[in-house]
Amino acid sequence: MTNPNEIHFRGANFDFNITESPIIYSILNLTPDSFYDGGVNTCIDQVLDRIETEMSYGAKIFELGGKSSKPHFDDISADEEWQRVEPYLKAIQKRFPNIVLAIDSNTNSVIERALQSGIQIINDIDGFNSQTKLDLVQQYHPSVVTMFNGRNFDEQSATLEDTMQSFFSETIARLKQAGLQKENIVIDPGVGFSDRNTLEFDLIKMRFTKQMRQFATPIMIAISQKSFVKRLFDADSGERLIPTLLFEAYMTQLGGRIIRVHNVKETQELIKTYQIFKDLLND
Template sequence: MNFSLESKGRLLLLDKPCIMGILNLTPDSFFEGSRQKNIDELLKNAEKMLSEGANILDIGGYSTRPGASEVSLQEELQRVIPAIEAIRRNFPDNLISVDTFRAEVAQRAIESGANIINDVSGGELDKKMFETVAHLQVPYILMHSRGNPQTMSQMCHYENILLEILHFFEQKIKKLRILGVKDIIIDVGFGFAKNINQNFFLLKNLSYFQILQVPLLVGISRKSMIYKTLSISPYEALNGTTALNMFALMQGAKILRVHDVKEAKETILLYRKLLES
């Protein structure tokens, strides 16, 4: 199926897969290579990602890896808002998403120039999030998770993981549609309240979620499901990321959220060539 996203007068067609580049403003993100130490470094890496083919830049100020430290609302705002304003000034025509589960951060980010809200909690950690998204009328990335970064690794038990996650999405999408949210993207949340075997099972069966008739985002870039399986470090996990991203595309992924844009772009080009042959 073909989809499109519309935000603040900008239109992104998803007739072919697109790329979301990860720019973290946190000192403790699991992959050190994604951390931006200052605005100048952020702008340099943003320019590189855009030149390599990124369609969206994803800005995050709160590490959501399992066991990550708590970050105050004020600190998250201080990290995220100046970064979004700087990217919008320097790259006025490009799409920006804000990676946050806090409604206030989401609202301030959109007001500062962001276009998309990427919520790793699916509205579970801030009950004002859905109403905020509806008021702002911007695309919303709805991710499945349980608990919070401090507790999620102890919440991996499922009776039927596919049905339970599908039910989660059905209920959340229904609430969002009632509130008037038009553009919804889903993310099954690899690594969020799932163990390694569950992550691979979800990826193997990713096409199952196409029944929801919304775009699928896949974020597996350099994650532990890759580097722990291969007994390597996140720095060595690019090859594994590329391999699994190709499989994700074959299962219907429309957006790849990645640290390495050039390699993701090449993967998409090869995938499309396969479809055309």
Template sequence: MTINCKGDLIDLSEPKIMGILNLTPDSFYDGGKYKDESIILRQVEQMLADGATFIDMGAYSSRPGAEHVSEDQELQRMLPILELILDNFPETLISIDTFRSKVASESLQRGAALINDISAGNLDSNMFATIAQYQVPYIMMHLKGTPQSMQKKAVYDDLIKDLRYYFSEKMSETTAHKINDVIIDPGFGFAKTTEQNYTLLNHLDLFRTFKVPLLIGLSRKSMIYKVLKSSPKEALNGSTALHTITLLKGANILRVHDVKEAKECVMLVEALKANAL
């Protein structure tokens, strides 16, 4: 299983790590942490050294109830840092976490390699056409509503059946637009209760039937620290435990805050698989 990033085929048969770089002041874990250019560059350098294949940059906080940010403000946060990183680490495969086609287009013109859309095109009708134009890998996440309203929409007739139907429709749309590299993200924490997140985790392997890469983003989320009665800062061990489970259930990309620990999960699970009888 491969995806084409800027002309290079990335083999996802061994899972890869996507390191998170939040450029927002209000993200649930590391909001406001990366303001200074030198701090940003040190963090990117460390994530790459620790084994990240991709760096995922986000300039619009999608945490539950996050404040809305204008398109211009998102661009002002995103583009200078994108250029800064690629000037210093030109081979970096940067994923842009945005649901806006203009932000996607401007970022791709400046050297980004992937688009990570929490809305799978639902919040911008031009997104699919933009992805088709640039022919870059496209991550489609499951979301109901918006970041501001999603937690009020965690109601399903049948959670797994509803999500599978959602992705079936989205896969048909991407096929119609001739988008070649699609990655699906079931959206842990987005319009889902803690209990629903664990139901989704239990049935994660059912999403392998789409025969496209599966990205998982649950690093330090509330589904971990609420169960442990702790906080995002104390949720590394819980994240590691759940990352291991997702890898055993077929995850191809882990989107994480802690690259080194996630990479170790991959190495251990790969050793386990290599020595299966």
């Protein structure tokens, strides 16, 4: 029996106890236009080798993405999005039959195809805001990541925390009504998702991580290489790693437990350092 004071992230064929230590959730963008690594993963064998290496560094979950969600992204058809993902998915499942896979998609038919293909986790930047998606959740019972997408709201700094509070309360309730348990639901404050792209909003969302613990669900840290670092330090994409790691450590201290990243090896080092830090504080 699970200790009621523990926090688990559970789904089909996986159960991660994240009470004390975060886990690594690796991003595999299969798009030519992603903000950080667009066009990098262009060879199936290269991706398979990358997964094997990142598993050795402790990555537990691998997320496939067939469409960029960067600000003002160019939308594509559902068929094109799925065609980017499917060949990689089949090869990954063949080589790593026990792997835990997620898909980053807000497209109804792509989500359905992913679930039919055995993907265990759906990461929807729109927070499962349609009945079609909720019906798919009810039918397939996947685990989910539901994100607060500031582009879907009239964000105001004075009311942003209240808006996020209402969003997560309502979204978790809808997902539970569709048959999920809290340990199947990961919540993400959506740092970096704003049409106005303001640093002020991103800092509010990072601080809100502490308040998100009230929902007793796993909390995602998804700030890897985000552009708020550019606004702080005028850093291009090759210079954002150290600030990213420091902010991830801050959000981990506030309660974040699933770190969604491009840089797995460095994140493993962050987690080891975080554990040492915790031990020193407890001495």
